[in-house]
Amino acid sequence: MSVAEVISKRRSCRAYNEDPVSREDIEKVLHAARLAPSACNQQPWRFAVVTDSQQRTEIIEHGFRVGIKMEWALGAPVLIVLGMKRSLIVHRAAVKVSKIDYPWMDIGIAGEHLVLQAEEMGLGTCWIGWVKPRRLRSILGWPKDIYPAAVITLGWPENPDDPPKARPRKDLDDIVTWLPSQ
Numbered sequence: 001m002s003v004a005e006v007i008s009k010r011r012s013c014r015a016y017n018e019d020p021v022s023r024e025d026i027e028k029v030l031h032a033a034r035l036a037p038s039a040c041n042q043q044p045w046r047f048a049v050v051t052d053s054q055q056r057t058e059i060i061e062h063g064f065r066v067g068i069k070m071e072w073a074l075g076a077p078v079l080i081v082l083g084m085k086r087s088l089i090v091h092r093a094a095v096k097v098s099k100i101d102y103p104w105m106d107i108g109i110a111g112e113h114l115v116l117q118a119e120e121m122g123l124g125t126c127w128i129g130w131v132k133p134r135r136l137r138s139i140l141g142w143p144k145d146i147y148p149a150a151v152i153t154l155g156w157p158e159n160p161d162d163p164p165k166a167r168p169r170k171d172l173d174d175i176v177t178w179l180p181s182q
């Protein structure tokens with residue numbers, strides 16, 4: 001599949017079958033994340049891979065916020081927690097000067113690399129941002145300097161031949177400014 005095909009085929013997958021994802025496949029998606037670009041090459045991303053069923057349940061029941069239906073995530077055989085570790089000097093200094101908090105961009109890019117690699121392999125994913133970072137951190141045993149920012153579910157889609165409908169996107173006209181104007 002071309003990159004364009006992978007991008008256009010990807011959907012948030014919220015229904016998985018029970019097949020486990022091999023360690024090799026998990027490492028492949030993590031390698032794709034690792035290759036992401038980052039401001040000053042600081043690579044602030046950190047990952048926790050959770051396959052144990054009890055620990056996944058604990059994350060979903062206690063590390064997710066209420067208000068959005070998230071029971072479907074119990075069916076995902078792998079949860080990847082995406083964390084952010086700021087560098088003391090580069091990140092703190094850069095944001096003061098530029099007023100742009102680069103690590104958030106960096107970890108978003110890494111997460112989407114992971115998602116697109118998974119898509120190419122036929123694996124389903126869904127970003128989950130409705131999380132409780134401090135609770136996640138204590139469940140994972142991560143130190144204070146790693147901030148859990150999101151979870152990505154990973155697994156084999158229950159209905160690969162009947163993927164979720166494409167959700168609408170804004171038109172280019174609504175999101176692009178051309179210079180000179182067209």
Ligand SMILES: Cc1cc2nc3c(=O)[nH]c(=O)nc-3n(C[C@H](O)[C@H](O)[C@H](O)COP(=O)(O)O)c2cc1C
Pocket residue numbers: 010011012013068126127128129130131150164166167
């Ligand atoms: C940063 C981020 C956070 C998200 N958080 C959640 C979430 O907490 N729960 C959920 O079910 N979907 C979540 N999503 C998935 C979005 O709802 C989904 O990407 C969007 O509706 C577009 O649909 P599509 O991914 O199928 O194209 C999140 C996506 C992103 C990128």
